[in-house]
Amino acid sequence: MTHIELTVNGAKQSGEVEPRLLLIHYLREHLGLRAANVGCDTTSCGACTVLLDGKSVKSCTVLAVQADGHAVTTAEGLATDAGLHPVQAAFRQNHGLQCGFCTPGMVMAAVGLLAENPHPTEAEVRTGLEGNFCRCTGYHNIVRAVLAAAQAQAQAEQEQAETAEVRA
Ligand code: FES
Ligand code: FES
Known part of the structure; x- marks a missing residue:
């Protein structure tokens, strides 16, 4: 297991993950953020797209450990008290x-x-x-x-x- 610390939708997160765990599964299964979907698991469809340090990435192609020390934004993190993004x-x-x-x-x-x-x-x-x-x-x-x-x-x-x- 590997220890990771990252920011997700503005909140600090940390935990132990398998080095092979994909970011999409970390978001969905560890953090319960289910907006990003798994459509193909082969980097083809884009259903899993999130922002990593402000740049869009397919989170089925990124390991959770690669997000260590970085900021991830999912669709859940877009809207504010002022309304929709x-x-x-x-x-x-x-x-x-x-x-x-x-x-x-x-x-x-x-x-x-x-x-x-x-x-x-x-x-x-x-x-x-x-x-x-x-x-x-x-x-x-x-x-x-x-x-x-x-x-x-x-x-x-x-x-x-x-x-x-x-x-x-
Ligand atoms: S699930 Fe299709 S590109 Fe990631
Ligand atoms: S796949 Fe149904 S709205 Fe795009």
């Missing part, structure tokens, strides 16, 4: 989900994508999410949701800048 809100408003199985992974991949590229084109969104499969094939609305989230984030940033300017 802009990406979650945009998925809801644009009907970016059907059965919902791919959705937590798709949302986390979108959050990672917008962190790297806050103003993506439609083509960049499609390319950025190509590692995430939706078996309900709702891609059109998913892309629309990510573009809407990018727009909402840009607008919020502009409003914050204007407020700061007025206060200065």
Whole structure:
């Protein structure tokens, strides 16, 4: 067994894990965080996507011991007391989900994508999410949701800048 210490959704976690334990199983079975799903276990579908230090990763491809000392964010960690994360809100408003199985992974991949590229084109969104499969094939609305989230984030940033300017 190996001792690990990490931050998950802002909370410190520690424990003993098998060196071969995958991060997805650590999150689901040790911490009870079940938003990230196991769709394939072969790095193909993206249902298990989470953020590792702010970058989206497929947690079926990362060992829990590799997350030692790092920060993991799952879909459970996105919303705040103020409400849904802009990406979650945009998925809801644009009907970016059907059965919902791919959705937590798709949302986390979108959050990672917008962190790297806050103003993506439609083509960049499609390319950025190509590692995430939706078996309900709702891609059109998913892309629309990510573009809407990018727009909402840009607008919020502009409003914050204007407020700061007025206060200065
Ligand atoms: S379960 Fe990880 S990519 Fe499919
Ligand atoms: S909404 Fe069903 S798999 Fe994507």
